[in-house]
Amino acid sequence: MQLNNRLTEMLDIQYPIIQAGMAGQVTSSEMVAAVSNAGGLGTLGAGYMTPEIIRKQIQGIKKLTDRPFAVNLFVTHSIPTYSPTEIQNANDRLKPIRDELNLSTPKIDEFSIPFEEQMKVVLEEHVPVFSFTFGMLDSAWLTKLKEAGTIIVGTATTVREAIFLEQAGVDVVVGQGSEAGGHRGTFLGDSQHSLVGTMALIPQMVDHVQIPVIAAGGIMDGRGVLAALSLGADAVQLGTAFLTCTESQTPVVHKELIMNSTEEDTVLTRSFSGKHARGIGNSFITQFKKYEENWPEYPIQNALTQDIRKAASKQGLSDYMSLWAGQGLRLSQKRSIHELMQSLVAETEQTLEHLGLMKNSLK
Amino acid sequence: MQLNNRLTEMLDIQYPIIQAGMAGQVTSSEMVAAVSNAGGLGTLGAGYMTPEIIRKQIQGIKKLTDRPFAVNLFVTHSIPTYSPTEIQNANDRLKPIRDELNLSTPKIDEFSIPFEEQMKVVLEEHVPVFSFTFGMLDSAWLTKLKEAGTIIVGTATTVREAIFLEQAGVDVVVGQGSEAGGHRGTFLGDSQHSLVGTMALIPQMVDHVQIPVIAAGGIMDGRGVLAALSLGADAVQLGTAFLTCTESQTPVVHKELIMNSTEEDTVLTRSFSGKHARGIGNSFITQFKKYEENWPEYPIQNALTQDIRKAASKQGLSDYMSLWAGQGLRLSQKRSIHELMQSLVAETEQTLEHLGLMKNSLK
Numbered sequence: 001m002q003l004n005n006r007l008t009e010m011l012d013i014q015y016p017i018i019q020a021g022m023a024g025q026v027t028s029s030e031m032v033a034a035v036s037n038a039g040g041l042g043t044l045g046a047g048y049m050t051p052e053i054i055r056k057q058i059q060g061i062k063k064l065t066d067r068p069f070a071v072n073l074f075v076t077h078s079i080p081t082y083s084p085t086e087i088q089n090a091n092d093r094l095k096p097i098r099d100e101l102n103l104s105t106p107k108i109d110e111f112s113i114p115f116e117e118q119m120k121v122v123l124e125e126h127v128p129v130f131s132f133t134f135g136m137l138d139s140a141w142l143t144k145l146k147e148a149g150t151i152i153v154g155t156a157t158t159v160r161e162a163i164f165l166e167q168a169g170v171d172v173v174v175g176q177g178s179e180a181g182g183h184r185g186t187f188l189g190d191s192q193h194s195l196v197g198t199m200a201l202i203p204q205m206v207d208h209v210q211i212p213v214i215a216a217g218g219i220m221d222g223r224g225v226l227a228a229l230s231l232g233a234d235a236v237q238l239g240t241a242f243l244t245c246t247e248s249q250t251p252v253v254h255k256e257l258i259m260n261s262t263e264e265d266t267v268l269t270r271s272f273s274g275k276h277a278r279g280i281g282n283s284f285i286t287q288f289k290k291y292e293e294n295w296p297e298y299p300i301q302n303a304l305t306q307d308i309r310k311a312a313s314k315q316g317l318s319d320y321m322s323l324w325a326g327q328g329l330r331l332s333q334k335r336s337i338h339e340l341m342q343s344l345v346a347e348t349e350q351t352l353e354h355l356g357l358m359k360n361s362l363k
Numbered sequence: 364m365q366l367n368n369r370l371t372e373m374l375d376i377q378y379p380i381i382q383a384g385m386a387g388q389v390t391s392s393e394m395v396a397a398v399s400n401a402g403g404l405g406t407l408g409a410g411y412m413t414p415e416i417i418r419k420q421i422q423g424i425k426k427l428t429d430r431p432f433a434v435n436l437f438v439t440h441s442i443p444t445y446s447p448t449e450i451q452n453a454n455d456r457l458k459p460i461r462d463e464l465n466l467s468t469p470k471i472d473e474f475s476i477p478f479e480e481q482m483k484v485v486l487e488e489h490v491p492v493f494s495f496t497f498g499m500l501d502s503a504w505l506t507k508l509k510e511a512g513t514i515i516v517g518t519a520t521t522v523r524e525a526i527f528l529e530q531a532g533v534d535v536v537v538g539q540g541s542e543a544g545g546h547r548g549t550f551l552g553d554s555q556h557s558l559v560g561t562m563a564l565i566p567q568m569v570d571h572v573q574i575p576v577i578a579a580g581g582i583m584d585g586r587g588v589l590a591a592l593s594l595g596a597d598a599v600q601l602g603t604a605f606l607t608c609t610e611s612q613t614p615v616v617h618k619e620l621i622m623n624s625t626e627e628d629t630v631l632t633r634s635f636s637g638k639h640a641r642g643i644g645n646s647f648i649t650q651f652k653k654y655e656e657n658w659p660e661y662p663i664q665n666a667l668t669q670d671i672r673k674a675a676s677k678q679g680l681s682d683y684m685s686l687w688a689g690q691g692l693r694l695s696q697k698r699s700i701h702e703l704m705q706s707l708v709a710e711t712e713q714t715l716e717h718l719g720l721m722k723n724s725l726k
Contacts, residue, residue, distance in 0.1 A: 197560035200581030200690035218563030327563035
C-alpha cells in the first residue's frame with residue numbers, strides 16, 4: 001500500500017510516517033537510516049549533540065541510506081537571566097542525589113548553547129529536512145536553508161502557534177498533542193492551556209493553516225495512523241513507538257519500563273530540564289514535585305541535572321533518569337524498525353479496509 | 364451511509380453516534396428525542412434532576428420518539444465526611460460573589476443525594492439505555508436493570524477503570540479522553556494520572572476489554588468520528604458539539620462563549636463541584652485557583668455553589684457560571700440537531716472515501 005499525498009511528495013518519502021527527533025543518545029545514524037530505508041522519514045534528534053557529533057552522525061546516515069532524512073534541533077537562541085542564588089538553590093536540592101551517585105557538584109561558570117554552530121553543520125551538510133521545536137527559527141537561517149533546498153518543519157502545540165509558524169515561513173508544521181512524550185514544544189501560551197489532546201488539536205489546526213500538518217501524540221500503531229489521517233493530518237510522527245525498537249539506543253532500563261508501564265504512569269515535569277516534558281514517573285520527579293515551578297529555566301536546569309542523568313543512565317538507575325514516554329506506551333513492542341514500519345503500514349491498510357467493509361455491509 | 368457494528372445492533376440505532384448525558388438544564392426531552400430521531404442515541408443528563416423531573420422528561424422523550432434513548436446519572440452513593448469548619452471556610456470564600464449577586468449564604472443543614480429515588484424512576488420507566496459516571500453501579504441495581512432489558516453503559520478514564528467496569532458487569536464502556544468537557548469520570552486513579560488523551564486512551568482500552576468501547580473527548584465532526592472508529596471504538600460520544608445546537612437549552616451566553624473561544628481557553632477545575640471538570644476559564648475559576656485542592660468534596664461543593672451558578676446563569680453573568688466545554692470547541696456550529704447529525708454522517712463518509720482514494724491512487 002501507498003498512502004501518498006502532498007506531504008509524501010514534498011518530502012519524497014513512501015509512507016506518511018515520521019520518526020520523532022528525540023534528543024539524547026536515542027537516535028543514532030543506524031536508527032535514522034533504518035526508518036528512511038523502510039519508507040518513512042528518520043530524524044536525528046540533535047538537540048543535545050555537539051556540532052562535531054551532528055556532522056559525524058549526518059555523514060553516517062548518508063552512508064547508510066540515499067533516502068531523505070531530517071535533523072531536529074531546539075531553537076533556543078539565548079540563555080535566560082538567572083541569579084547565582086537560583087543556581088545555588090537548585091544545586092542544594094540536587095546534592096543528596098549527587099551524594100548517592102558519588103558525584104561532586106559541577107562548577108558551571110557559563111551556560112551556553114551551540115545553536116549557531118549546530119545550524120552551520122545542518123546547512124553545510126545539505127540536510128533534506130530540518131525540523132525544530134521550542135519556537136521559531138531565525139529568518140536568516142530560514143532563508144539560507146530554503147535556498148539550500150531544505151524543507152523546514154516547525155512544532156506547534158496550539159492553533160495559534162501553527163499560524164505563527166506558517167506566517168513565519170515554515171513549510172510544514174507538527175501538531176503536538178498532549179499525549180506526546182518528551183518535551184512540550186509550547187512557545188506562545190502557557191503549559192496548562194497548551195496541553196491539547198491530539199484528537200481535538202489536529203482538526204482545529206488543519207482548518208487554520210494551509211501548509212501540511214503532521215500529527216504527533218499518542219500515535220503508536222496503524223489504528224493511530226489512520227485516525228490521524230482521518231483528522232486531516234498529512235502524516236504522523238511517532239516517538240515512543242520507536243524507542244523500544246532494536247536499533248534504538250535507549251538504555252535497557254528505560255526500554256523495560258516503557259514495556260511494563262501503563263497510560264497512568266506518565267507525568268509532566270520540568271524538574272529535569274526547566275521545560276515541561278512527559279515521562280514515566282520516578283523518584284526524581286516525585287521528590288522534586290514541590291519545586292516544579294521554582295527550578296531555573298531551560299536550558300539552565302537541563303545543564304544542572306546533566307551529570308545526574310548521565311551517571312544514573314550509566315548505572316541503570318531509573319530513579320534519576322529522564323524516562324521520556326508518551327501516553328500510548330502500552331502499545332510498545334520490541335522489534336526492528338523494519339518490522340515496526342511494516343506493521344504500521346499493514347495495520348493502517350487493514351483498519352481502512354475494515355471501516356470500508358463496515359460502511360458497505362449495510363448500505 | 365450506515366456504519367453498523369455490534370454496538371449499533373445492541374443499541375438498535377442507525378449511526379454509532381451518542382449525545383453525551385450532560386447534567387444541568389441542557390438536555391431537554393426535545394433534544395434527546397431529536398438525536399434519537401436523527402438516528403443517534405440521545406441521552407438525558409439527569410444527574411442533577413429530581414426523580415419527579417426525570418420521570419417527566421422520560422415521558423416527554425417517549426412522546427417525541429419511539430427510538431431508543433439513554434438516561435445518565437452520577438453514581439454517587441454516599442456523602443463524604445466533612446466538618447462544619449470546612450463548610451464555613453468555603454462559604455466565607457464564596458461570600459464576595461454572593462454579595463455581588465445579592466444572595467445570602469444558604470443554610471444547608473444536610474447534604475443528600477436522591478440517587479436511590481432517581482434509580483427507581485429509571486427502572487420503572489423501562490429506559491432502553493442507562494449510562495453513568497463517577498464509579499460503578501451497585502450490583503443490585505445492575506441486576507434489576509438487566510432483568511428489565513436495559514443496556515448498561517459505564518464511564519472509564521483509564522484502561523484499569525474499563526477493566527473494572529467490564530468485570531463488574533456493564534455492557535458497554537465509554538472511554539473518556541482528557542479533551543472531554545464537563546466532569547472527569549475518574550474513580551480509581553487520581554486526576555493527573557487519569558488525564559489521558561483520546562488518541563492514546565482508546566486503542567489501549569479496546570485491547571483490554573471485550574465489551575464495546577465508546578470514544579469520547581475532542582470529537583466534534585465526521586473527521587473525529589472516523590478517527591475514533593479507526594482507533595477501534597464502536598461508537599463516539601459528543602457533548603460540546605451538541606451544546607450549541609438550536610434544541611440545546613444551554614444559556615445563550617454559554618453558547619456564545621463556546622462559539623468564540625479556542626482550544627487554549629478551557630481549564631480543569633474542581634472549584635464548582637468538588638470534582639475535576641473541564642470548562643472555559645472565567646473569573647470564578649481564576650480567583651479560586653489557590654483553593655483548588657482545598658474545597659469540600661463532591662457533591663458538597665456542588666451544593667454550596669449551586670445558588671451562585673443558578674443566579675449567574677439567570678443574569679447571563681458568565682463570570683460565575685460553570686461553562687463546561689471540551690477542547691474541540693473551535694469546531695462548534697449553531698445548527699439544528701438534525702443538521703449536526705446529517706453533517707456527522709456525511710463528513711464521516713467523505714473522509715472515509717477520501718482516505719480510500721488516497722490509498723488506491725498509487726497502489
